[in-house]
Amino acid sequence: MKNPKVSVIMPVYNAEKYLKDAIESILNQTFLNFELLIINDGSTDKSRTIIESYNDPRIRLLNNKENSGLAKVRNRGIDEAKAEYIAWLDADDISHPLRLEKQVKLLDEHPEIGICGTWVKTIGTKRNHKWRYPTNPDFIRCRMLFDDPLATSSVMLRKELLVEDNQYFDLNYPPAEDYDLWERLSYCCKITNIPKILTFYRLHENQTSKMNALQQKSSVWNVQERQIKRLNILYSDNEKQIHRKIGAWQFDESKYFVSLANLWLLKLQKTNSEKHVYPEPAFTNVLAERWFFVCRGATGLGRITWSMYWNSPLRKHSEFYKHIYLFAKCIIKWES
Known part of the structure; x- marks a missing residue:
């Protein structure tokens, strides 16, 4: 492929168990103008043999x-990529056949978008969990303060x-170099996620995030x-x-935790209203989302x-159905 539109970069290290499924999920894409750049990072199993079996x-x-290591391999992939767009897929994950087509269409039609992910469904040891990542670019940038709202194997970027x-x-x-990069890039471009499950993320005991959990934290x-x-x-x-x-x-599930969480979230809100680091109202909406989940985790206190949820100013920025849901959960504990 001399002039591919997309370079799909796949780092591989001892991935023989899942590699074939990952490769074929790219070869079976409805979008055809791509190169699959596979970087075999010194595998000692049959990974290289599997890759070379494809003609x-x-x-x-x-x-x-x-x-x-993964970061160096991904960086080599960036330098080697020939295409306008780069897509990522780890060797144990799978792409939906429509993934590249949908993402290319979005990036072609929206030049203001620099990075595009998708929703994800898990496979492997814990199947069928659906990760519905946010789609609003301002919300995504604000949520970076708390976690990574992108699945790397779903990402396509310019x-x-x-x-x-x-x-x-x-x-x-390591091994959060992707979170670090997306957060830095969030100041350079808008980021979105396609609200469709176009990526299948494999959960298993040997994946990097599990093996290096303390380092990741x-x-x-x-x-x-x-x-x-x-x-500041x-x-x-x-x-x-x-x-x-x-x-x-x-x-x-403690009054102490809920109280401190409320104070901290309000402190973040107050400071941002003075410093204007994050866009509003997206930032307050992100804080309100976390506040709801803090309280949902403590409904056992009835x-x-x-009372703590309702008296917080953040409550005003949550959807009405969340008020109903939380009240019902708390009242059940209250009456029992």
């Missing part, structure tokens, strides 16, 4: 003699975003901390722990949680 001109194989500003995966953020916090510093907020140890838990969707 398809759209496949381009690069072999690393030794394992260099190559020029990376090479013109020298934006690469930072080796200092540290890197995730580093991305979040630099955003808090942009707000001095945070306490308690506030740090509250933010990390809220960001990881971990909520304690009337205490309901």
Whole structure:
């Protein structure tokens, strides 16, 4: 492929168990003008043999003699990619046949969008979980303060975003280098997700995020901390722990936790109203979403949680059905 529209970059390291499914999910795309750039990162299993068994001109194989790590492999893929758009797919995940077609269409029609992900469905050890990522670009940028609203195996982006500003995966953020990159790029372009399940994300015991969980938590916090510093907020140890838990969707069923979470979220809101770091009303809507889930995780406290939820100014920025849902959950505990 001399002039492909899309370069699909697939890093591979000892992925023989799932590799064939990943490769064929790209070869079977309805969109045809792509190259599949597979980088074999020093695999010691049968991965290279599996790749070389395909006789398809759209496949381009690069072999690393030794394992260099995911971030370096992805960066090599950026440099080697020939196309206008770069799409990512890990060797244990699967793309829906319409994925590339849908994403190319969106990027072609919306030049203001620089990065496009999709909704995701899990396969493997925990099947059929649906990850409905946000689609509003302002909301996505604001949510970066708490977590990564993109699945890397679903992402397609404009190559020029990376090479013109020298934006690469930072080796200092493993294995959250993708979260770090998306957050940096959110200041350069708009980001969206197609609200359709076009990516299938495999959950299994040997994936990088599980094997390096502690390192990932540290890197995730580093991305979040630099955003808090942009707000010029001095945070306490308690506030740090509250933010990390809220960001990881971990909520304690205690009055103390709910109270501290409310104070921290309101502090973020107040500071942003003064500093104008994040766009409104998206930022307050993100805070309100987290506030709802904090309280949902504490419905066992009954009337205490309901009273704290209702008395917080953030409640005013949640949808009415959430009020009804939370009240019903709390009243059941209250009466029991």
